[in-house]
Amino acid sequence: MKIGRIGLLLVPMLCAAPSESQDAVPEAQALLEQFDEMYRSTGTAARIEIKVERPKKVRTMQMRSWSQGEDKALVVIDAPARDAGTATLRVGSNLWNYLPKISRTIRVPPALMMGAWMGSDLTNDDLVRESSYAHDYEIAGIGPSEEPPGWQVDLAAKPEVPGLWERVEVVFKRTERLPVLARYYDRKGRLSRTMQLEEIKEMGDRRIPTRIVIVPEREEGRRTVLTYLHVEFDVELDESLFSLAQLERRR
Amino acid sequence: MAENSTLRLAWRGLGRNRKRSVLAIAAIGLGQFAFLATAGIMRGYADHYFDSVTGPLVGHVQIVAPGWREERAVDQTLDNVEAMLAAIRGQAQVARAVPRIYAPVLAALEEEGFVGMVVGADPALEGVANGLLGSEQLAGLLGDGRVLVGKGLARQHGIEAGAELAVVGQDIDGSIASALYEVAAVVESPVELVNSTGIVAGLQDAQALLRMDDEAHEITVRLHEAEQINQAADSLGAQSALQGVEIKRWHEVIPQLAGIIKMMDMYSLVVLGIVCLASIAGIANTMMMSTFERRRELGMLLALGANPGRLFRMVATEAVLLGALGVLLGTVLGACFAALTAGSGFDLAELGGEESFEMGFQGVQIASRVYPEVRASDVLAGVSAVLVTALSACVWPLLHVARLEPVEAMRT
Numbered sequence: 001m002k003i004g005r006i007g008l009l010l011v012p013m014l015c016a017a018p019s020e021s022q023d024a025v026p027e028a029q030a031l032l033e034q035f036d037e038m039y040r041s042t043g044t045a046a047r048i049e050i051k052v053e054r055p056k057k058v059r060t061m062q063m064r065s066w067s068q069g070e071d072k073a074l075v076v077i078d079a080p081a082r083d084a085g086t087a088t089l090r091v092g093s094n095l096w097n098y099l100p101k102i103s104r105t106i107r108v109p110p111a112l113m114m115g116a117w118m119g120s121d122l123t124n125d126d127l128v129r130e131s132s133y134a135h136d137y138e139i140a141g142i143g144p145s146e147e148p149p150g151w152q153v154d155l156a157a158k159p160e161v162p163g164l165w166e167r168v169e170v171v172f173k174r175t176e177r178l179p180v181l182a183r184y185y186d187r188k189g190r191l192s193r194t195m196q197l198e199e200i201k202e203m204g205d206r207r208i209p210t211r212i213v214i215v216p217e218r219e220e221g222r223r224t225v226l227t228y229l230h231v232e233f234d235v236e237l238d239e240s241l242f243s244l245a246q247l248e249r250r251r
Numbered sequence: 252m253a254e255n256s257t258l259r260l261a262w263r264g265l266g267r268n269r270k271r272s273v274l275a276i277a278a279i280g281l282g283q284f285a286f287l288a289t290a291g292i293m294r295g296y297a298d299h300y301f302d303s304v305t306g307p308l309v310g311h312v313q314i315v316a317p318g319w320r321e322e323r324a325v326d327q328t329l330d331n332v333e334a335m336l337a338a339i340r341g342q343a344q345v346a347r348a349v350p351r352i353y354a355p356v357l358a359a360l361e362e363e364g365f366v367g368m369v370v371g372a373d374p375a376l377e378g379v380a381n382g383l384l385g386s387e388q389l390a391g392l393l394g395d396g397r398v399l400v401g402k403g404l405a406r407q408h409g410i411e412a413g414a415e416l417a418v419v420g421q422d423i424d425g426s427i428a429s430a431l432y433e434v435a436a437v438v439e440s441p442v443e444l445v446n447s448t449g450i451v452a453g454l455q456d457a458q459a460l461l462r463m464d465d466e467a468h469e470i471t472v473r474l475h476e477a478e479q480i481n482q483a484a485d486s487l488g489a490q491s492a493l494q495g496v497e498i499k500r501w502h503e504v505i506p507q508l509a510g511i512i513k514m515m516d517m518y519s520l521v522v523l524g525i526v527c528l529a530s531i532a533g534i535a536n537t538m539m540m541s542t543f544e545r546r547r548e549l550g551m552l553l554a555l556g557a558n559p560g561r562l563f564r565m566v567a568t569e570a571v572l573l574g575a576l577g578v579l580l581g582t583v584l585g586a587c588f589a590a591l592t593a594g595s596g597f598d599l600a601e602l603g604g605e606e607s608f609e610m611g612f613q614g615v616q617i618a619s620r621v622y623p624e625v626r627a628s629d630v631l632a633g634v635s636a637v638l639v640t641a642l643s644a645c646v647w648p649l650l651h652v653a654r655l656e657p658v659e660a661m662r663t
């Protein structure tokens with residue numbers, strides 16, 4: 001899985017119950033594929049709350065999101081009222097923002113891909129990147145994790161895949177094999193960002209982590225908490241939903 | 252009378268081997284000229300850098316919210332700016348105090364977005380010589396949704412006067428900030444930041460975009476006299492309206508440029524050192540040769556009862572005269588250089604066969620054309636250095652004279 005799919009609430013999870021004993025070392029590749037598939041679906045509709053915490057203030061946004069396959073997604077902000085109607089459309093590696101106040105749609109240029117998305121700790125790049133843990137990283141090892149308890153899969157970026165992270169550690173729960181924590185290390189080998197996946201619930205006929213906390217390192221008092229309020233997987237969505245015309249018509 | 256004859260003898264001494272003396276004078280003259288020209292050019296550059304830096308962009312003193320300089324987060328603002336400005340302007344040393352706002356934005360003419368920087372500026376304060384815009388006419392165009400766009404940004408994205416420009420950023424609450432502006436003109440600012448990314452908006456427009464009240468990111472203060480910077484910064488820090496803010500002197504804001512300016516002064520000193528070495532070599536050589544050649548004559552004068560002190564004075568006077576003539580020649584050349592370049596300036600790039608240029612460094616526009624400034628203090632420094640060197644250079648010849656045995660000397 002990737003942050004992008006979390007951010008835009010993407011696809012279905014095949015949460016297969018583990019058949020082997022809890023102590024046997026699971027196959028890392030299988031865990032990663034499960035992680036990748038967790039939110040993936042042919043059509044997903046969701047309501048999400050994003051809380052952006054900063055040292056002096058907390059901002060909460062509510063939004064609806066729709067996604068289809070791996071590369072189409074639309075997010076529309078409902079609250080706060082001041083931002084209502086602001087929308088982000090992703091088709092492939094392109095990202096557009098629709099600003100209702102000035103009735104304009106602007107494509108986000110490559111130079112701003114690393115910029116914050118809607119002021120959160122998610123970057124624009126997080127929303128569009130096609131990264132897949134199973135494909136973009138090499139498994140460097142798997143072993144037991146003490147804190148949090150579970151299986152830790154160590155991933156190293158494949159040299160040919162461009163990306164921010166040099167190394168990622170993902171910790172899976174021993175019982176359900178669901179991810180609970182991911183640590184991201186930058187090109188200098190420093191821990192740069194931690195993602196906690198919490199509150200595993202039944203939602204949209206899947207058991208998924210419904211609360212994702214992104215904590216940037218070395219930045220005191222900052223974090224972004226993304227909570228799924230409602231999710232439906234494998235719903236039928238009209239192709240035209242993911243078009244610029246539709247983006248502007250939504251206002 | 253005796254002094255007159257010493258001077259005359261010294262003058263005659265220099266005339267004994269004219270070619271040698273002329274060569275020594277030319278070498279010293281060239282050294283003094285090189286020093287004056289270097290000091291002038293370096294000062295010209297240092298002054299230009301200093302004015303470029305403290306003029307429109309940085310000011311002599313800057314007032315910002317704590318941490319703003321490091322993070323530049325849009326919500327790190329100064330509150331009660333009007334009260335702060337009143338307190339700052341109340342200081343006798345302060346010539347101008349200007350509030351500014353900086354907000355990174357995504358801008359677009361049509362659909363394609365590009366990166367820009369909305370610079371909120373007060374039209375009434377930025378049209379003057381050291382303002383961000385430097386033209387009252389341009390400043391007058393600002394406000395009511397009209398903005399000025401830096402020429403670099405305009406060229407890169409095909410922005411022309413009259414165009415409608417959309418900007419999107421984040422306001423101080425973290426919400427989406429968006430506005431549509433009319434481009435009143437494309438401008439060339441003395442500030443590189445404005446040229447390359449700047450969308451200059453009226454202060455009130457920028458405040459409205461970012462949902463600021465009586466707020467700004469920075470207050471730039473210019474003083475009547477740059478030398479009063481420490482005193483001014485201290486008295487500003489004591490003002491009750493300015494508690495809890497960061498007050499920074501210009502060299503704390505851009506230490507790299509301050510370092511370059513300091514280095515330029517050092518460079519002139521290095522050249523002065525080289526001039527001294529050249530003088531020492533020239534004068535010592537000439538005087539040594541001259542005293543060796545006159546062994547017989549000096550021995551005879553001693554045998555006739557001449558006072559050794561008088562011989563010392565004669566040699567020393569000759570050395571000083573040599574140095575003085577050289578330094579005079581160099582000063583005349585230096586003065587000609589200063590007079591020739593004073594109005595038109597001097598382009599180092601053209602001298603090297605390249606086109607003159609302006610480069611951006613740390614947000615400041617710096618030109619290759621320089622206006623050298625030669626000061627009387629430079630001439631004095633050169634004169635003193637050469638004269639001191641002249642006296643030091645004749646120590647060896649003097650020792651030679653002191654050791655002369657009259658009879659021995661006359662035999663050789």
